[in-house]
Amino acid sequence: MLKKLSCLLFCLLPLVAWAQFPAVKIEGFFLQDSVELGRSVRYVLLSRHSPKAEVVFPDSAFSFAPFELVKKEFFPTRTVGGISTDSTIYTLRTFSLRPVQSLRLPVRLFLNTDTAHLLADPDSVILIQKVAQVGDSLPLQSATHLMPVIEQFNYIYWGLGAVAAAILVGGIWVLFGKSINTRYKLYVLRKDQAQFQSRLQTTRDRFKRLKTLDHLERAIILWKNYLTKLEDIEINSFTTKEITTYYEEDELVSNALRVCDRAIYGNIISDDETEVADSLTQLAEFAAQRYVLIRDSLRNVASPR
DSSP: OHHHHHHHHHHHHHHHHHHTSOOOEEEEEESSSEEETTOEEEEEEEEEEOTTOEEEOOOTTSOOTTEEEEEEEEEEEEEETTEEEEEEEEEEEEOOOOSEEEEOOEEEEEETTEEEEEEOOOEEEEEEOOSOOOOTTSOOOOOOOOOOOOOOOOHHHHHHHHHHHHHHHHHHHHHHHHHHHHHHHHHHHHHHHHHHHHHHHHHHHHHHHHOOHHHHHHHHHHHHHHHHHHHTSOGGGOOHHHHHHHTTTOHHHHHHHHHHHHHHHTTOOOSOTHHHHHHHHHHHHHHHHHHHHHHHHHHHHHSOO
16 A cells, blocks of 8 residues: 555656646747748747746757748747746748648746746648649650840959959059159160161161262251150251250261251262261261160169169
């Protein structure tokens, strides 16, 4: 008899412990009665209980099968009239093909050192079918035809590329712009000097061969135009006297121009045309000296000591 009484008390212990928990009401329901495949559906879980108790709802680690958790929104506990209310809204989605899909979430209740596991009543949603059932006799065919796609200009991509390129070019110019500009000017000076010397030599050779004043005049004009560009001064509009004055009575240029002027304005070419040809050679040498002087001056400005 004593043994039977002990077994009865052992069976009644869980009921006694459960009686110590306050009354708890758990509700779980969907906010809509149907859902499409892959679409979101919202599920509400509510708990109303004594302020002394504490409830814990399922978190992201819980399996919501046949649904997948997208996100959850929880709200602070509200206590009104001695009843505390906890609520959470779960946003779910399903890829299951079952026509009716149910969900029943558990809730853990804590009071002092005791814990109880409670379940909300199950709730269901109906899956909306978008594709009619395909019969077994209907063969499946693959559609591999590609649809034409209109190409669109990516303004954001190219805009960012243009800004990056502008910043890169600007940085290079700030760091090396002066050196690049100097190198370019030196390159232009060297090219112009080579072209001038070649053209003047050709005109001089034609003058020696044909002995005409026309080629002599062309040589003088070519020389003046080259110095105009080299010196950045209108040398081609200067008279012989103004040129010799500008170059501080340089003997090389004054003697050569005097011989050429005597031949042109006197319409006389000496029996030995070598004197005039040598004058053209002297003018070419003078232009080469001015080129070297301006080139070295440009280099000194670019890299001051």
